[in-house]
Amino acid sequence: MxxxxxxxxxxxxxxxxxxxxxxxxxxxxxxxxxxxxxxxxxxxxxxxxxxxxxxxxxxxxxxxxxxxxxxxxxxxxxxxxxxxxxxxxxxxxxxxxxxxxxxxxxxxxxxxxxxxxxxxxxxxxxxxxxxxxxxxxxxxxxxxxxxxxxxxxxxxxxxxxxNLYSIKQFREHHQLMQCQINLDPYLKILSALISVSSWMNCSSLKILFVSSDSEILRSKFSNLELILLMAYSKWFSQVRYDA
Structure with a gap:
């Protein structure tokens, strides 16, 4: 011992x-x-x-x-x-x-x-x-x-x-702490989209845009950033964001 x-x-x-x-x-x-x-x-x-x-x-x-x-x-x-x-x-x-x-x-x-x-x-x-x-x-x-x-x-x-986006870097870059947004609903949408690889195109982005409260999401992220979010959703889905 x-x-x-x-x-x-x-x-x-x-x-x-x-x-x-x-x-x-x-x-x-x-x-x-x-x-x-x-x-x-x-x-x-x-x-x-x-x-x-x-x-x-x-x-x-x-x-x-x-x-x-x-x-x-x-x-x-x-x-x-x-x-x-x-x-x-x-x-x-x-x-x-x-x-x-x-x-x-x-x-x-x-x-x-x-x-x-x-x-x-x-x-x-x-x-x-x-x-x-x-x-x-x-x-x-x-x-x-x-x-x-x-x-x-x-x-x-x-x-x-x-790790391209750590939690701290992600929050600081988009100032989520200030806007008090809980991203869980959107992460669920992103995870669902990424899980079906055939949806990884513009149509999936349109589906995201017409989701409830999408105005909040669109006001914080550009189209390119949203596409990147979808691409990284496999990683993000393991993370719980509570801004």
Missing amino acids: AIGKVWHELEVEVPASEAWELFSTLALARFVEQQLPDMIEKAEAIHGDGGVGTIVHVKFASGAEHKEKFTKIDNETRVKEVEVIEGGFLDFGLSLYRVRFEIIEKLGAAGDSEPSCCCIIKTTVEYDVKEETSDASNASSLVSIEPFVTIAEAAKIHLMKN
């Missing part, structure tokens, strides 16, 4: 599924190698393809290195655990160094069971000290959550860039 634990949480304005796609596979190792060269010089999978049992050889910019193994990947709960199996902290008095990534989906408004566009990246480091280590406190002091804070923040920027 681990004797020590440190953790960090960071909210990200993207769906949990998108964050999990990055954190659950080898994509995270490649991302850190490319985006944080001052931290990781090279991360190479020497066994496996990203599933449980995969072993990655990590060379740090500092010159240190270790091998880590994917010991748990749960796509249902969005939890991934990685343990150092050779080198690294194990050479400095630790018997266990485990990192757990959790992508926690935030729900909508109170009492609403539908997911929102936001999630939380939670990183936990668990560690234990070898029995023969004379100075357990010194070995424990080597453990820090800060590298994973850096990774989470870099991942947030990356995910937000890939």
Whole structure:
């Protein structure tokens, strides 16, 4: 059982599924190698393809290195655990160094069971000290959550860039906070239209225009923006907007 634990949480304005796609596979190792060269010089999978049992050889910019193994990947709960199996902290008095990534989906408004566009990246480091280590406190002091804070923040920027319309950006751009519009009825219309691919044309736009209260919608969005909204409705339908 681990004797020590440190953790960090960071909210990200993207769906949990998108964050999990990055954190659950080898994509995270490649991302850190490319985006944080001052931290990781090279991360190479020497066994496996990203599933449980995969072993990655990590060379740090500092010159240190270790091998880590994917010991748990749960796509249902969005939890991934990685343990150092050779080198690294194990050479400095630790018997266990485990990192757990959790992508926690935030729900909508109170009492609403539908997911929102936001999630939380939670990183936990668990560690234990070898029995023969004379100075357990010194070995424990080597453990820090800060590298994973850096990774989470870099991942947030990356995910937000890939997400063309975050909730905050969408609201700010169209000033929905000021006009007090609840977009749920319109999102339902958009979702229905996009679900029938043969309707993705001008006739579907006309159907949208003649819907009830369409004057409000038309006053806030241009025709081009409405077409773009329909194109992205698969993503928007997972989001609950309460301006």
